[in-house]
Amino acid sequence: MQxxxxxxxxxxxxxxxxxxxxxxxxxxxxxxxRDYPAPPDxxxxxxxxxxxxxxxxxxxxxxxxxxxxxxxPDAAPLPLSQGLLAGEMGMNLQMALGWRRHxxxxxxxxxxxxxxxxxxxxxxxxxxxxxxxxxQRGWRFMGDEFALMSLESGEIVPFPRLIxxxxxxxxxxxxxxxxxxxxxxxxxxxxxxxxxxVPPRTAIDRMGEPARPALLLFPRFGHVPALRDMGQSEIFxxxxxxxxxxxxxxxAGFRALTRFVDQVPARAMDxxxxxxxxxxxxxxxxxxx
Amino acid sequence: MMHDARLLAxxxxxxxxxxxxxxxxxTDLVSIARxxxxxxxxxxxxxxxxxxxxxxxxxxxxxxxxxxxRRQALWEADCARRALADYRGKIVLMKGTAYVTADLAxxxxxxxxxxxxxVARDDLPVVESALLDAGWEWxxxxxxxxxxxxxxxxxxxxxxxxxxxxxxxxxxTILPLTARPAPNAQAIMDRAVMLDNGxxxxxxxxxxxxxxxxxxxxxxxxxxxxxxxxxxLLVRQFAGADKQFWPELDIRAKTHGLASEMRRAxxxxxxxxxxxxxxAIAGSSExxxxxxxxxxxxxxxxxxxTRKLTRFGFYVRSHWLRMPPLMLARHLWTKWRKGxxxxx
Numbered sequence: 001m002q003x004x005x006x007x008x009x010x011x012x013x014x015x016x017x018x019x020x021x022x023x024x025x026x027x028x029x030x031x032x033x034r035d036y037p038a039p040p041d042x043x044x045x046x047x048x049x050x051x052x053x054x055x056x057x058x059x060x061x062x063x064x065x066x067x068x069x070x071x072x073p074d075a076a077p078l079p080l081s082q083g084l085l086a087g088e089m090g091m092n093l094q095m096a097l098g099w100r101r102h103x104x105x106x107x108x109x110x111x112x113x114x115x116x117x118x119x120x121x122x123x124x125x126x127x128x129x130x131x132x133x134x135x136q137r138g139w140r141f142m143g144d145e146f147a148l149m150s151l152e153s154g155e156i157v158p159f160p161r162l163i164x165x166x167x168x169x170x171x172x173x174x175x176x177x178x179x180x181x182x183x184x185x186x187x188x189x190x191x192x193x194x195x196x197x198v199p200p201r202t203a204i205d206r207m208g209e210p211a212r213p214a215l216l217l218f219p220r221f222g223h224v225p226a227l228r229d230m231g232q233s234e235i236f237x238x239x240x241x242x243x244x245x246x247x248x249x250x251x252a253g254f255r256a257l258t259r260f261v262d263q264v265p266a267r268a269m270d271x272x273x274x275x276x277x278x279x280x281x282x283x284x285x286x287x288x289x
Numbered sequence: 290m291m292h293d294a295r296l297l298a299x300x301x302x303x304x305x306x307x308x309x310x311x312x313x314x315x316t317d318l319v320s321i322a323r324x325x326x327x328x329x330x331x332x333x334x335x336x337x338x339x340x341x342x343x344x345x346x347x348x349x350x351x352x353x354x355x356x357x358x359r360r361q362a363l364w365e366a367d368c369a370r371r372a373l374a375d376y377r378g379k380i381v382l383m384k385g386t387a388y389v390t391a392d393l394a395x396x397x398x399x400x401x402x403x404x405x406x407x408v409a410r411d412d413l414p415v416v417e418s419a420l421l422d423a424g425w426e427w428x429x430x431x432x433x434x435x436x437x438x439x440x441x442x443x444x445x446x447x448x449x450x451x452x453x454x455x456x457x458x459x460x461x462t463i464l465p466l467t468a469r470p471a472p473n474a475q476a477i478m479d480r481a482v483m484l485d486n487g488x489x490x491x492x493x494x495x496x497x498x499x500x501x502x503x504x505x506x507x508x509x510x511x512x513x514x515x516x517x518x519x520x521x522l523l524v525r526q527f528a529g530a531d532k533q534f535w536p537e538l539d540i541r542a543k544t545h546g547l548a549s550e551m552r553r554a555x556x557x558x559x560x561x562x563x564x565x566x567x568x569a570i571a572g573s574s575e576x577x578x579x580x581x582x583x584x585x586x587x588x589x590x591x592x593x594x595t596r597k598l599t600r601f602g603f604y605v606r607s608h609w610l611r612m613p614p615l616m617l618a619r620h621l622w623t624k625w626r627k628g629x630x631x632x633x
Contacts, residue, residue: 001595004290015343017316019591042312043343047320049591069323069592100350250357 002051002058008039012148012159012207013102014095015039018087020050021058025083032084032162032183032196035204046070046098048090053077066090070097082186085194088162095146095159096244102148102157103249103256106242109147109156110139115214116156117281118147118264120242123191126221126271129169132197133274134281136176141203142211151249151256154263155210160203162196170195172274215284216266219277223270227280230268236261291317291590294514297325298561298586301518304334315344317590324592325514329355329398355398362386362401365455369404370488372423376416379489381407381481383460383499387490388519391482395522400515403447403456409478410461417445417459425450425457433623441467441616463499463545467616468506472498472545493527493534494541501554502547509600509607513585514561520554521562528565535567557581 004019007026011033020026046069052058053065062080068090075093078086095104107120108131117139119127128144135141142158149156162183165173170193174182183196198204218230218238239257240246246253267284271277296318300307310318322328332348332355340348366386373380381387383405388396408416425448427435438446444460462474477499481489491499500523504516528534542551555571556578558564584603587596594600608617 001292001589001593004591039343041341041343042316043341044316045343045347047316047592049593051593067592069320098350100353101346248354248357250360 002055004049004051008042008044009033009091010037010039011091011161012143013157014046014099014159015044016091016094017044017047018050018090019047020083020087021052022050022062022064022080022083024080025050025064025087028084028183029087032198035198035201046091046094048087048094050083050086050090066093068094070094072097076190078189082189082194084183084196085186085189088164088196091161092145099148099245100249102150103246103253104244105147105149105239106145106244107147108144109142109158109213110134111142111156111158111211112139112285114211116142116211117215117217117285118156118213119217119219120147120239121218121220124221125219126169126277127219128164128166129172130219130274130277132163132165132169132173133176134278135200135203137278140206141199146244149213149256149260150210151252153210154213154256154259156213157210158203158207160199160207163199165195165197167192173197213260213264215281216260216264217281218266218268220268220270222272225272225276225280226270227284228268228270230266232261235266291321293586293595294321294325294588295586296590297321297327297331297514300331301327301334302562304338307335307338307340312341314590315341319344319347320590320592321588324588326400326512327515327518329358329400330515330518331398333398352398355400358401359389359396359399361455362389362404365404365453365457366390366488367486368423368450368453369406369420369457370486372425373416373419376408376412376419378409378412379478379481379483381478381489381491383407383463383491384503387496390484390486390488391490393523394526395519397522399519403458405458405460407460407463407474407477410474413445413459413461420448420457420459424452428456437620441465463502464506467613470502470506470546470550472502472547476541476544493523493531494538495545497523497527497538498541498545498547498551501550502545504554505550506547509604510581510584517554517558517561517585521558521564524555524558524564524566528567535570539570553578553581557585561585 002021004021005023005026006017006019007030009016049067050064053063057063063077064080064083064086065077066075066086066089070093105120107118108127109116109118110131119130121127131141131144141160143160144163145161146159147156148159177197181198186194269280300318322331328351332351335348366382382390385399385401386404428447428449435446443462443465444458447456447458449456463472464470477491477495480492482492483489500519504513542548552572555566556574559566584599587599589595
C-alpha cells in the first residue's frame, strides 16, 4: 500500500486525523492551524483520507479523492493544487455525517457580551463573510460553517475552523485582515475562487467557551436593507433544512431545535453592504434582541 | 499504523485486550470498525470496559446511531407488514431486520440498511403489486437488469419507497438461482417461526445457514468481518440455548447443499472470534482457510482496503460461483457494453 503522511488537528470539541498521500496539503494545513492546540492524548474522533482515486493519480495530473471514516459515494476529486480545500471538505464531511454530540446547523456564529448571534442561509447569503467581518469589529468569531448546538443546554459551542472566503469576499477581507493569516489563493474550484483565512487569535484561544444564543438571523445579500419577522413554523422548517444531523439525532434533535425556536428571537435580514448589516445587527442587539 | 484488521477482530473477541492500546491504535481501531460497519457492535462490546474519554464519546455516538437504525428497521418492517396485510402467505424477515425483530444478540448495535424479506416464489407477483400499490417503486428501470433479476436472481429487482427513501429486497430463496448450491426454499418457509406481530423469521439453523450463504456464496466477502460476527453471535445464542442445535444444523446444511460452507464458516468464526464450535462438525482446518482470513482482514489502520490481488481473486470467485462460465461471459459482455455494474 502507498505510504500516507498524517497530522492531528483539534477544532472546538472535535479532533481529526488527516492522512494524505501527499505532503503538500498537510504542510498547508499545518501552517494555517499553527495556533490551534493539539488533540489531548493524541486521540481523535475522525479520520480524513486524501488519496489518489487511481494509483497513477498520485504523480500524473495528481487528483485528490476525499475519503475517510464517513464518505459520500459520488464526491468529485480535486486537483492537488486544491488539496487544502479537500482537507477542509473532508473534515466538513465527517462532521456533517458523523457528529452526534451537538445539533449541527449550517450557520455562522459570533459572540458578544457572552451571547451568540447565529446566522444561517443558503450559500451566497453572506453568512460566512458577515461572521468574518464582524470578527474584525468587536465580535468573537465562533464559526463560519457549522454552529454546534448543545443538546442539553442549548448553548452554541464554537467550531472556529479556517474561514472559507469565496469570490468577492476574498478581496473584501484582504483589505481588513492581516496578510499573514491567509492561505493560498485557489481559483477555479467547484465553488469558484476560494481563499482560507485563519480566525483571529482570540477565537482560537477561547474555542472552548460556549455562548447562549440570543439572536438568529437569516441574512440575504443584495436586497434593500430590511428586517422582517418570521413565523415559528417557517423558522423551524428552515432550520431542519439547515441541519445536517437533525434526522439522525431523532428525538434529542427535535427537542433541542424546538427549544431553540421557542427561546431565540429570529429575523430575516436583507442587506447590500457590511456596514448596513452591522447597523441592523447593532440595532437589534442593543434593543436586547 | 496497523496493516490489517486484526485489531478489530481482537477487540470484538476480547474487549479487555483494548486496555493496552495506544492512542494511535485506538484511532486505527475506530477507522477499521467504521469501515467494516462494526462500530455499533464494537461499542456494545466495550460498554463495560474502561475507555479514554474521547473513545467513550465515540462509542456512545455509535450506540445512539444504531439505536436509531434499529428503530427505523423495526418501523420499516412494520410498514411492509401493513402494506401486505391482505397477503395470506408467510412473510419471513431476513438478516439485520430479523435479528432485531426477534431480539437476538446479533441485532445489538448491528448496522441495518435495506429491508430484506422472503416469500414463496409463486406469490411474488401478488407481493410485488401490493408493494407497488403501497408506494414502493423500481430502482432499476433498465430492461436488461430487470430481466436478469427475474430470470436468475433470488430476489426481485430492488424497490425503493418514494416517501421514506428506504429499499426493500423481496427474496424467494437465499442464493441466486445460478449459484451451485441450491438451498431448499420450501423447507425454509415451512420451518419459519412466527413472531408476535405476525411476521416470521427463519428457524435457528436456517437463519445461521442463510448468514453463511450470504458470507460465501453470494458476494466477494465484502463486509465479511461483519457477517462472520453475525455468525459468531448466532452460534453462541442458538447452541447455548438448545443441545439439539448442532445435529440440527448438520442436517439442515445438507438439506440446503451448504455443508462445506457451513464447516468453513464455523472454522473461520472460531479462528477470529473464538466461537465455541463443535469440532466434529467444523472439521479440521484447510490451507484455503488461511486465504479467507487474509481476505477478511484486508484493511489497514486508515480504513483503506488492502491486498488488492487477494480481493480481486475473491471477486472473480464470487462471480464464478454465481453463474456457469458461458452465462458469466455473456453477462459480463452485456454489462461491459453498458458500462454498468453487475447486480448486487
